[in-house]
Amino acid sequence: MLQIENLHATVAGKAILNGLSLTVPAGEIHAIMGPNGAGKSTLAYALGGRPGYEVTSGSVTFTPTPFVPSEVEGRVSTTLDTNVLGEGLDLLTLAPHKRATAGMFLGFQYPVEIPGVSYLQFLRESLNAQRRARDEAELSGAEFIRLAREQASALGMDVEMLKRPVNVGFSGGEKKRAEMVQMGIMSPKLAILDETDSGLDIDALRSVGAGINRIMRAPDKSVLLITHYQRLLDYVRPDRVHVLSAGRIVRSGGPELAHELEREGYAEAAA
């Protein structure tokens, strides 16, 4: 699904990622843990294509599993601008919106507020833009509302909240829940979740964890879960845990590695 090789990236001329390599196969959830300043968010933004996060060398290949067209449409998805589905895409050459269209979802550590634009309109336009680009039929207003209501209630969020402007006046926890509602609506192949657990209370943490499992635990999907703490991993059991330090992966292991980190701290574990 995702293959990162020897990735180097700079922010404002400062080297942050220094030869990061990582492979996430389809059907797996991988956690990336690391201390402040290790480059966790830079990795997420570099994968998302955020301006200012400059990849200086290395490669990222994204091989989305095919989107299955619904029976109603009776059509077969064919091409994505640059590539045939099922083949590896050179992720770094794609504009941010084409990464989304190809099946990647970036969960933000700090979801952005957009005054004046209702969440429902924002998500419907986004989803339909993705569907158009994939040669899938667009959702009607009624179909979309049904989907949004379903996804919101699964995350314990009132769909009425989605009539409000994007993230405006949302608490930290509500923003994170809303990110997961978005992920449920987009149903991506690969989710890069940047500290989705930060700022969550216990209940929200549990429901966000359940959301990740429900939406993304599937043989044709993968998750890269970026986090400081082990606690989210109590709810979302990772297949692999990687320790990021000074811009590269210094250790990898099974889920037990997260517990070891929690006990002994990053300094010890990364040594």
Next chain:
Amino acid sequence: MTAPFPTRKDEAYRYADIEALKSVWADLAEPRHIEIPAGEKHSHVLLANDNPVEIHRATLVLHAGAELRLFALNIAGEYGRVEAEVTLHEGAAFHFNAANIGTGDSNLEVVTTVRHIEPSAVSRQTVRSVLGGKAVGSYLGKVHVARDAQQSDGEQSVKAMLLDRGATANCKPELEIYADDVKCAHGASVGELDKDQLFYAMSRGLDPATAKALLLEGFVIGLWDDVADEADRERLSAATRDALRRVTR
């Protein structure tokens, strides 16, 4: 018409497109004069046609307790000017929401003078400009509060969004207050599209032009929330979206 042709020395024409003005001056009628009788409530939508030069001028008198909600979308391709001179009697309320949306070489102006001549009148002006290319968008708004017009409540909120380096916004809210018990506020800001918002929208699958148009819609479209007639509101919103698409293309 007989009025002397304005020059740039005239403050109200400081940013005007004098050449374009010349082309229509001969046919330009005197400002429309509208009186709203005491206690009546009216709403009016001013949506420009497709003419390259569009000038709308009105003098408005709101008698005691009268209310007027005026909505104006100023999008002429060459020169658009919306001009209102408003007189407010006791307890009258004037709500004015306007947008300048232009690109290329268009010059768009909203010029208002609001006189609170008696106590307790309210004026609310909200103007949003979205300017691309070498377009110029201006708001010149004067609020005058007479000595006897105690408890006047005047507000001007002016914001402009510049999409290209060559675009210009002029924001000039002005207060002239002779009463001592009034509430008057004005705010003006000029900015550009927020890069974080843009990346967020793109990360959800919107191409850059669509993402920009959506953010700009959020910036402008709230102006029409209070248009009571749904058909009017739809018309204004649709014209606004069209204009924004032209600007972001």
